[in-house]
Each structure stands twice: as C-alpha cells, then as structure tokens.
Amino acid sequence: MSIAHAKLGPSGAHRWMLCPGSVGLIAQLPVGDESSAFAVEGTTAHALAEMALANDKDADTYRGVRFSEELFKVDDEMVDYVQMYLDYVRALGGTRFTEIRVDLSQWVPDSFGTADNVVFTDDGVMHVIDLKYGKGVPVHAENNPQGMCYALGALAEYDFLFDIETVRIVIHQPRLDSVSEWDISREDLLSWAETELAPAAAAAQSEDAPVVPGDKQCRFCEAKPICRALAERNMSLASQDFEVVGAPVTPVELPNLSNEEIAAILPQLDLLTKWATAVQGHAKGLLELGEEVPGYKLVEGRSQRKWIDEEAAGKALARKLGAKEAYTKKVITITKAEKLLGKDSRIMADHTEKPEGKPTVAPVRDKRPAIVIDVTSDFDDLDVAVAA
Ligand code: SF4
Numbered sequence: 001m002s003i004a005h006a007k008l009g010p011s012g013a014h015r016w017m018l019c020p021g022s023v024g025l026i027a028q029l030p031v032g033d034e035s036s037a038f039a040v041e042g043t044t045a046h047a048l049a050e051m052a053l054a055n056d057k058d059a060d061t062y063r064g065v066r067f068s069e070e071l072f073k074v075d076d077e078m079v080d081y082v083q084m085y086l087d088y089v090r091a092l093g094g095t096r097f098t099e100i101r102v103d104l105s106q107w108v109p110d111s112f113g114t115a116d117n118v119v120f121t122d123d124g125v126m127h128v129i130d131l132k133y134g135k136g137v138p139v140h141a142e143n144n145p146q147g148m149c150y151a152l153g154a155l156a157e158y159d160f161l162f163d164i165e166t167v168r169i170v171i172h173q174p175r176l177d178s179v180s181e182w183d184i185s186r187e188d189l190l191s192w193a194e195t196e197l198a199p200a201a202a203a204a205q206s207e208d209a210p211v212v213p214g215d216k217q218c219r220f221c222e223a224k225p226i227c228r229a230l231a232e233r234n235m236s237l238a239s240q241d242f243e244v245v246g247a248p249v250t251p252v253e254l255p256n257l258s259n260e261e262i263a264a265i266l267p268q269l270d271l272l273t274k275w276a277t278a279v280q281g282h283a284k285g286l287l288e289l290g291e292e293v294p295g296y297k298l299v300e301g302r303s304q305r306k307w308i309d310e311e312a313a314g315k316a317l318a319r320k321l322g323a324k325e326a327y328t329k330k331v332i333t334i335t336k337a338e339k340l341l342g343k344d345s346r347i348m349a350d351h352t353e354k355p356e357g358k359p360t361v362a363p364v365r366d367k368r369p370a371i372v373i374d375v376t377s378d379f380d381d382l383d384v385a386v387a388a
Contacts, residue, residue: 010104010149010199015221017145017197021211025223030135030289038134041078044071045133046116048082050099053117055088058341059083078133080335081174085131085309087313088179094121095162102153107193115150124165126185128154135175141182144169144259145197148184152193155186215271225282234252234275237268266361294309 007023008016016023041299052059059074059082066073089096097118104111107262119127128151132139141147147169155164167189171180184192191295203209211229218230287298307313317326332340359371 008108008111008204010146013145013149013218016204018214019212019216020209022223024209025227027241029222040072045078045082047071047087049073049131050084052157053098059086078118084174089117089129092121092127096152103151104153106156107198113150115154118154120162125168126161126164126169127168129170129172132171133174138176138178139171141169141171141180151189156297206268218271224278234272249288346388
C-alpha cells in the first residue's frame with residue numbers, strides 16, 4: 001500500500017527544515033512499496049477514527065472490521081485506544097472537519113498533507129489534532145513543524161469562515177497516554193511561515209542544498225543507510241576521544257570509561273543504533289534485489305512453530321485432552337473493563353494497581369522526578385534501560 005506524500009510535505013518538515021539536502025538524497029532511494037507493519041497499523045487506526053467520527057459511532061462498532069484489503073482488522077486494543085482519541089475530539093464540540101487535505105503551496109511549492117481533525121470552537125481557537133498511533137517516542141506539540149504546517153494549511157482553507165485568534169496544536173498518542181497541546185497565535189504562525197518555513201523550503205529545492213546531520217532530522221530519515229554525511233558523523237563519533245569534563249582520569253595505560261565519558265556517549269546511542277539498523281535493512285534490501293554486497297548473503301532466519309489452523313488445532317486438542325486443557329481463558333483488558341464499568345467502578349478500584357516502572361536512564365531535563373537511590377540497599381534487582 002502506498003500513500004501519496006509531497007516531497008516537501010508536513011510530515012517531513014522537521015527533517016527538511018534542518019537538513020535541506022535530505023530531499024534530494026531520499027529521491028535517490030529505490031522506489032519500494034513496502035509499508036511497514038507499523039505504518040499499516042497507523043493507517044488502520046486513522047481509518048477507524050475517520051469512520052467512527054463520520055458516522056457518529058464509537059470505535060467498538062467496527063471491532064473485527066477490515067476497512068480494505070491493505071489494512072489490518074480492527075482489534076480489541078485498537079478499539080480501546082482509538083476510543084480515547086474519539087472522546088478527546090468529541091469533547092471539544094465546535095465545528096469539526098475530519099481528514100482534510102491541506103494545501104501549503106502558498107509557502108512551500110507543491111506541498112500538501114492531510115490533517116486528521118481540525119475543530120473550530122466559539123472561543124476563537126482552531127484545534128489542529130494529529131493522531132499518532134505509534135508507541136515509540138512521545139511527540140511534543142510545541143514548535144512541532146508538522147502540526148504547524150497542518151495548521152497553516154487549515155488557515156489557508158478556513159480563515160475566511162471563522163474568527164481565529166489562537167491555533168492549538170494537539171498531538172494525541174493514546175498508546176502512550178499522551179496528549180500534548182500547544183498554543184500559538186494566528187499572527188505568530190503566519191510569521192513563522194514567512195520567516196522560517198518558506199526560506200527552508202527554498203533551500204531544500206536549491207541544487208546545492210546542504211546535507212546536515214543531527215539527532216532530530218536523521219532519526220526518521222529514510223536516507224540514513226545511504227547518507228555519507230551521517231556515516232562520517234557516526235564513524236567519527238565511534239572513534240573519537242572523549243572530552244572529559246570534571247576531574248582528570250587517572251593516567252593508567254587503559255583507563256576504564258569515566259562516568260563523564262559514559263555521559264558523553266549516552267546521547268549518541270539512539271541515533272547510532274537506528275543508523276546501524278537502517279544500514280542492515282538497506283543491505284538486506286540490496287541482496288533481495290539481487291545486488292552484490294561483498295562478503296554477505298541472504299540466509300533463512302530463525303522461525304517459530306505455529307498452528308496451521310488454530311481453530312482446527314483447538315478442536316483436535318480438545319478431543320484428545322479435553323476443553324479445559326486445550327484452551328486458556330484471558331481476562332479482558334483494563335481499558336475495556338473501564339469502558340464497560342466506568343472509571344469509578346469499585347471493581348476497578350479494588351483490582352487494579354500501577355506498579356512502579358523499572359528504573360530507566362533519562363537526561364536530567366526529563367520531566368519525571370529522579371529516583372532517590374538508597375546506596376545501602378541491594379542493587380541486584382535493578383534492570384537499567386536507556387530511555388529513548
Ligand atoms: S540521514 Fe540525516 S544528514 Fe543524511 S540526509 Fe537524512 S537527515 Fe540529512
């Protein structure tokens with residue numbers, strides 16, 4: 001399944017505004033039609049939300065429905081999460097436009113996109129709401145170029161119909177339980193378009209558009225595996241001498257990494273690992289196309305046994321072992337129970353808890369409070385992971 005995207009579209013604005021050369025590099029990638037499972041899942045969630053809003057139904061109405069051959073069936077989890085989004089959108093009231101095509105060509109040549117929901121409320125606010133169904137990283141609304149582009153396109157379309165003073169960008173990530181909202185005045189948004197967006201678009205279209213690596217722009221850039229600028233940056237990072245801040249390291253022959261050096265490495269790891277994965281994926285793609293990657297070949301990976309026909313296997317097992325042994329029962333999800341019983345249900349209060357999350361390494365600027373460690377306690381149980 002392929003979805004039309006403008007070369008300088010809103011979804012890539014965070015990239016091409018910082019790395020104008022990325023547009024040309026991405027154009028050199030082989031054209032594929034391989035939507036990832038995550039992308040198909042996201043498109044399914046959007047189709048569900050659109051259908052439910054258009055027909056004034058809850059997500060539950062479409063449980064088990066497959067909207068088209070290319071999409072997944074709507075499963076229980078999706079019903080629960082998309083309902084959270086529907087509840088948010090409906091609670092705004094006002095006048096709503098769903099899945100509208102926005103045209104940015106006033107500022108960015110040939111640029112367009114689709115805004116999930118634009119809602120105009122009586123207080124002069126235009127709400128531009130973006131559903132992100134992924135559960136990877138939280139995305140913040142503040143200064144988010146994609147949301148700002150959708151808002152500009154919506155302004156271009158509806159400014160003459162409504163009295164808009166404030167634009168509220170909303171990024172709704174139900175699977176991360178995150179709703180990020182940010183307000184910008186109509187004037188400031190238009191000024192951003194003239195002073196930042198339009199010049200960046202012009203730079204991205206120039207023949208000598210610079211390729212500028214950086215954490216924000218490279219993270220999701222499709223050109224990662226062929227980008228020399230990123231490869232050189234990463235290879236030099238991997239071999240650099242770390243600048244030690246604070247007390248000098250004891251001058252022994254092979255000193256261990258100091259805490260300061262580890263702190264210097266941590267921020268680089270996310271992009272380094274993403275880049276490594278992208279290069280591996282690209283190599284696999286080349287081999288699948290029959291191209292030679294010296295020293296490498298395709299082999300069959302590991303696989304797990306599975307039932308050929310789960311229903312038939314269940315029946316056969318039940319005949320042999322009895323139904324009790326052959327089947328397992330699972331309790332419904334907390335989200336589903338809460339929907340059925342309501343938030344104030346006694347059962348929910350008595351039978352749910354929120355266990356402490358495992359300790360995770362995060363930068364000091366992270367909003368979560370630091371865990372206070374008792375150095376006299378036993379550390380054996382700690383399982384430390386690096387926050388994305
Ligand atoms: S990988 Fe990074 S540096 Fe290379 S084109 Fe993409 S955004 Fe630019």
